[in-house]
Amino acid sequence: MKNILLSIITATSLVLAGSASAAGELHIYNWGNYTNPEMIKKFEAANDIKVTLDSYDSNETMLAKVEQGGSGYDVVVPGDYMIAIMLKKDLLEKVMPNQMSNFKNMDPKWVNVYWDKGRNYSVPYQWGTTSFQVDTTVYKGDINTLKLLYDPPKELQGRINMLNDMNDVINAGLRYLGYPRCNSNKAQLKELNTLLLSAKKHWRTMDYSTIEKLTSKDVDLSQNWNGAAMRARAQRPELEYAYPKEGFTGWMDNVAVLKGAPNVENAKLFMNFMMDPENAAMTSNFARYANGVMGSEKYMEAAMKSAPEIIIPASAPAPEFVPPCDQDVVALYTKIWTNLKK
Amino acid sequence: MAEMTASVAKPVTVKAVDLKHQPGFSVVAWTCLIVLYAPIAVLVLFSFNENRSVALWTRFSFDWYVKAWNNEGIQNAAIISFEVALVAMVASTIMATMAALVTTRTAPYRGLNLAVTIINQPLMVPEIVTAVATLTFFAIIKKATGVTGLGYLIIAHTVFCIPFAYMPIRARLEDMDLSLEQAAADLYAPPLKVFRRITLPLLMPGIMAGAMLAFIVSLDDVIITLFVGGPGETTLPIFILGQIRRGVTPEVNAVSTVFLGFSVVFVTLIFLFGKNKK
Numbered sequence: 290m291k292n293i294l295l296s297i298i299t300a301t302s303l304v305l306a307g308s309a310s311a312a313g314e315l316h317i318y319n320w321g322n323y324t325n326p327e328m329i330k331k332f333e334a335a336n337d338i339k340v341t342l343d344s345y346d347s348n349e350t351m352l353a354k355v356e357q358g359g360s361g362y363d364v365v366v367p368g369d370y371m372i373a374i375m376l377k378k379d380l381l382e383k384v385m386p387n388q389m390s391n392f393k394n395m396d397p398k399w400v401n402v403y404w405d406k407g408r409n410y411s412v413p414y415q416w417g418t419t420s421f422q423v424d425t426t427v428y429k430g431d432i433n434t435l436k437l438l439y440d441p442p443k444e445l446q447g448r449i450n451m452l453n454d455m456n457d458v459i460n461a462g463l464r465y466l467g468y469p470r471c472n473s474n475k476a477q478l479k480e481l482n483t484l485l486l487s488a489k490k491h492w493r494t495m496d497y498s499t500i501e502k503l504t505s506k507d508v509d510l511s512q513n514w515n516g517a518a519m520r521a522r523a524q525r526p527e528l529e530y531a532y533p534k535e536g537f538t539g540w541m542d543n544v545a546v547l548k549g550a551p552n553v554e555n556a557k558l559f560m561n562f563m564m565d566p567e568n569a570a571m572t573s574n575f576a577r578y579a580n581g582v583m584g585s586e587k588y589m590e591a592a593m594k595s596a597p598e599i600i601i602p603a604s605a606p607a608p609e610f611v612p613p614c615d616q617d618v619v620a621l622y623t624k625i626w627t628n629l630k631k
Numbered sequence: 632m633a634e635m636t637a638s639v640a641k642p643v644t645v646k647a648v649d650l651k652h653q654p655g656f657s658v659v660a661w662t663c664l665i666v667l668y669a670p671i672a673v674l675v676l677f678s679f680n681e682n683r684s685v686a687l688w689t690r691f692s693f694d695w696y697v698k699a700w701n702n703e704g705i706q707n708a709a710i711i712s713f714e715v716a717l718v719a720m721v722a723s724t725i726m727a728t729m730a731a732l733v734t735t736r737t738a739p740y741r742g743l744n745l746a747v748t749i750i751n752q753p754l755m756v757p758e759i760v761t762a763v764a765t766l767t768f769f770a771i772i773k774k775a776t777g778v779t780g781l782g783y784l785i786i787a788h789t790v791f792c793i794p795f796a797y798m799p800i801r802a803r804l805e806d807m808d809l810s811l812e813q814a815a816a817d818l819y820a821p822p823l824k825v826f827r828r829i830t831l832p833l834l835m836p837g838i839m840a841g842a843m844l845a846f847i848v849s850l851d852d853v854i855i856t857l858f859v860g861g862p863g864e865t866t867l868p869i870f871i872l873g874q875i876r877r878g879v880t881p882e883v884n885a886v887s888t889v890f891l892g893f894s895v896v897f898v899t900l901i902f903l904f905g906k907n908k909k
Contacts, residue, residue, distance in 0.1 A: 316862030321873020326703055341863035342704065344873030353763075354858060357770035361779050361861040497875060505687050524687065 312337040315555040318351060318362040319344060320542070323415075325575035332562050338555050355380060355547055363550040364559055366414050369541045370613040372404040382546040384557050386412045391564035399581040403612050405543070412560055413581030415572060416541035417515045418601070418608045419457055422499075424509040424527045432531040433605075435465040437510060439488045446491040450502045450511035453495045455626040457512060457538065458485070460611055464535040471614035473621060482625050489629060503528060515598040516577035522598070530598045532605035539608025541581070671891065678884035695885040705886055707863070708870040715781065715866065716849040719788035720796075724842040726789070727796035728834070735804040736830075751798075753791040761791065762858040769859060779861055787859045788849045795848045796841035803837025847894065 313336070317324070321344035329340050343362070345351045348371040354360055356378065367375060375381050386392060387400075387408045395412065405411045423432045428445050437445060438461060451458055460470055462485055468477045496502060499513045504524040513521065518530045544563050546556040562568055569580040570588030579599055586594060593599060601608070614622070650656060681692035699705050730750050734743060753761060769783050811833070815825045853868045860869060867890070871883050 318862070321870065321875070343860070343862060343865045344704075344870060346872050346875055350857065354766070357767055359770040359773035361773070498879065501879065524682070 313552060313555050314338065315340045315364065315552050315559060316362045316550075317342050317364045317366075317559070318355070318360075319364075319366045321346060323366070323542075323576050325571045328568055328571040328575070331568070331571070332559060335562075336555070336558055338558070358549060360547070361551065362547055363552045363556040365545055365547060366542050367411075367545060369402065369404045369543065369610055372411055372543050372545060373613055375545070376405070376410065380548055381410045382548045382550060382553060382556075383409055384546045384553065384560065385409055386557075386560050386564070389557070389561040389564065391561045394564050394566055394569075394582050394584055396581050396583050399541070402541070403610060411543035411545040412564055414542045414544050414563065415516075415576050415578035416539065416581055417578040417599075418537055418539050419452070419512070419514050420518075420531050420533060420537040421510060421512045422503065422518045422521060422528050422530050424503075424525070425529045426527045427509040432529055433533050434531075435461055435533045435535045437531070438512070439465050439484055441488075441491045441510075445510050447493055448509040449492045450499060450508040451492050451495045452499070452512040453497050455622055456611065458495075458629075459622055459625065460538055461512070461533075462488075464533070464537075467535070470609070470611050471618050473615075473618045478621055478625065482628065485625065485629050495630075500524075514578075519577050519596050519598040532602060534606065536606050536609050539610045541610070674884050675888045675891070678881050678888045680881050680884075682881075695881040696889075699882045699885040699889075702882060704865075704870060705867070705882070708865050708867045709886070711781070711864055712850055712866040712868075715785055715788050716846050718785050719792050719849045720842050720846040722785070722789045723792035723845045724796045724800075724838060727793050727800055727841055727845075728838055730793070730797055731800040731804050731837075732830075735801060751794045754794045758791075758854045762855045765855065766858040781861075781864055784856065784860050784864050787855050788852065791852070791855060792845035792849050796845040799840040799844065800834065800837040803834055803840075807833050843897065846897075850890075 315338050317329075317340060319342065323344070324342055329342060332338065333340050345354070348368050351365055351367065352371065352375065355362060355365065372381070392408075392412075395408070399413050399416075400408050402408075421438060423437065423445075425432065427448070428437070428442060430442065438449065438451070441449060459481070462481050463470060463472055463477075466477070466481060466484065468474070468481070472478060472481075493508050494502065499511045499517050500521045502508050503511050503513075503521045506525075511521075513530070515530060518528070522528045522530075544560050546553060546560070550556055563572070564582055566582050566584035567588045569582035570585040573580045573585065573593060574588075574590050577593070577599075677688070678695055679691050679693070680688055681690035681694060682688070727750075730746075734747055734750075765787050769787075773779055773783075807830075812825055812829050815829045816822070820828070850866075851868065852866075853872060856866050856869055857872070860866065865873075867886065871879075871886070874880070874883060
C-alpha cells in the first residue's frame with residue numbers, strides 16, 4: 290500500500306511539473322471539436338504563449354460557468370445572441386478589436402451587427418446557417434420550403450429529425466406561418482402551438498446528433514447546421530441542404546474576452562491573430578464553416594469553396610440573425626416547448 | 632381480494648425460494664443483461680469502424696485508436712481525469728475509513744445518526760445543486776485569494792467520493808467479528824497495534840472496494856466537474872460532452888473502449904487481490 294501511494298504521489302507531481310514554461314499564458318474556452326489544433330500551435334509558436342483549451346457544449350453552460358467571475362478563462366466564443374446577453378450582464382472586456390491591425394480584413398457586413406455594433410468587443414469566429422437537409426432520392430419535389438417540416442408529404446412522414454432546440458423549432462414554425470420572430474401575440478402563438486403539435490406526429494426524433502441520424506439512415510430529413518450538413522453529405526451524397534423561401538436562421542460565433550481575464554493582452558493578440566485570413570481559413574478548414582474574414586478564401590480547401598451548404602445561392606433569402614427575445618416572450622416560448630416535448 | 636386474504640390467512644410452508652426457477656426469471660435477467668451490455672458492445676464494435684460514422688459500419692480498422700492516441704485534447708483530458716481520480720480516491724478513502732471507524736467502533740453517542748447523514752449528504756442532495764453551490768463558493772474564494780489550480784476540482788471530487796468509499800468500508804466493519812480485536816486488546820496490544828495488525832488487514836477488502844468505487848465515481852463525474860473545472864482542467868467525460876454538438880466521431884468510441892478495458896483490468900486485479908488474501 291505504501292508503495293502504491295508513493296508511486297501515485299510521484300506520478301502526480303511529475304504530471305503537475307510537466308507543464309512547459311512559456312512567456313505567457315492564454316486560457317481559451319470554446320465549443321468542443323471547434324478549434325484547429327494546428328492553428329493553436331501556430332499561435333503558441335508565434336507569440337511564445339502557452340494555450341490551454343477547454344470545451345463546452347452550449348452557450349448556456351459557458352454562461353453559467355463564467356457568470357460568477359473568477360473562472361480563469363480569457364477567451365470565450367459565444368454565439369451572437371449570447372454576446373448580446375453577456376454585454377447586458379457586463380461580462381465582456383471592451384478590448385476594441387476595431388482598433389487592431391488586422392481589423393482591415395474583416396468583411397464590412399459583419400461590423401455593424403446587432404450583438405456588437407461597430408465591433409468594440411468581439412470578432413467573428415465562424416458563421417453559418419441553420420436550415421434542414423433532405424435525401425433527394427426519397428423526396429423528389431422542391432425542397433426549398435418549410436412545408437417539409439411542418440406539413441410533410443407522405444414519403445417523409447415519420448422520417449424527420451428536428452433539432453432539440455426551442456428557438457430553432459419555434460422560429461422555423463413562425464416563418465412557416467409568416468409571423469414575426471420574438472412574438473408575444475397570443476393568437477399567433479396559439480396557431481403555432483397547434484401547428485407544432487400536429488407536425489410532431491410526423492417527427493421521428495428531436496436530437497442534436499444530426500450527422501449520425503442522417504448517415505445511419507435513421508431519418509431522411511433533418512434540421513441541420515450547414516457545416517454539419519456538409520459532413521453528412523460526404524457520407525450520404527443524396528442529401529441536399531435546403532434554403533427555404535420562408536427564410537432561415539443565420540448565426541455567428543464570436544471571439545470575445547472576459548471581463549477581468551487574467552491575460553487580457555494575450556487575448557488581444559489572439560483576437561488579432563484570428564482576423565488574419567490564413568488563420569481564419571485554418572479554422573474554417575477544421576470546423577467547416579465560413580469565417581467572415583476577407584481574403585481567407587484563397588487558403589480554404591477546394592471542397593469548402595464550392596460547397597452548396599456554405600455558398601448561399603443568389604435566389605435564396607438572406608439569413609436572418611435573431612436577437613434574444615424579451616423575458617415574457619421566452620416564458621411563452623418555454624410553455625409551448627414544454628407542452629411540445631411532453 | 633377474497634383469494635388474497637385466504638392465502639394470507641393460511642400459512643404456506645415452502646422450502647427456500649429458488650429465485651432462478653421463478654417463472655419469467657430468465658426473460659427478465661436476459662433483458663437486463665442485454666439492455667446493459669448491448670450498447671457497450673455496439674460502442675466497442677464501432678470504435679473499429681473505418682468510416683467516421685458512429686452508426687454506419689464500413690470496414691475494420693485501428694485508425695480511430697491512432698487518431699485518439701495522437702489527439703492532444705484527449706491526451707490532456709485523460710491525464711487530468713486520472714490525476715483527479717487518483718488523488719480523490721486516496722484522499723476520500725482515507726477520510727471514509729476514519730469516518731467508518733468513528734461511526735462503528737465507538738459507543739453510540741448523541742449525534743451519531745446526524746454524523747452518518749452528513750457524511751452521506753452528497754448522495755442525497757441533487758448533484759446539480761452541489762455543483763452550482765460549489766461553483767459559487769469557489770468563485771468567491773478564487774476572487775478573494777487569487778489562488779487557482781486543480782486543487783479545487785480535487786477537493787470537490789474528494790467530497791462527493793467520500794460516501795461511495797464510506798459505504799463498503801462501514802458495511803465491512805459492521806460484519807467484522809469484534810472478538811478478534813477484543814482478544815488482541817486482552818493480550819495487551821496497544822490500540823494502534825490492534826488497528827494495524829487486526830482491524831486494518833481485515834478491513835482491507837472493504838477499503839479496496841471503497842477506493843475502487845470512489846475512483847470510478849470520480850472518473851465518471853460530469854455535472855460537478857463541468858461547473859468546478861477551471862482552465863486546462865477538462866476531464867474525459869467533459870471532453871466527450873463538448874464533442875456532441877459538433878458531431879461525435881469513433882475517436883470517442885476508441886477512448887471509451889480503452890477506458891472500459893482499463894476498468895475491466897482494474898476490477899479483475901481487485902478480485903484476484905481479494906482472493907489471494909483468503
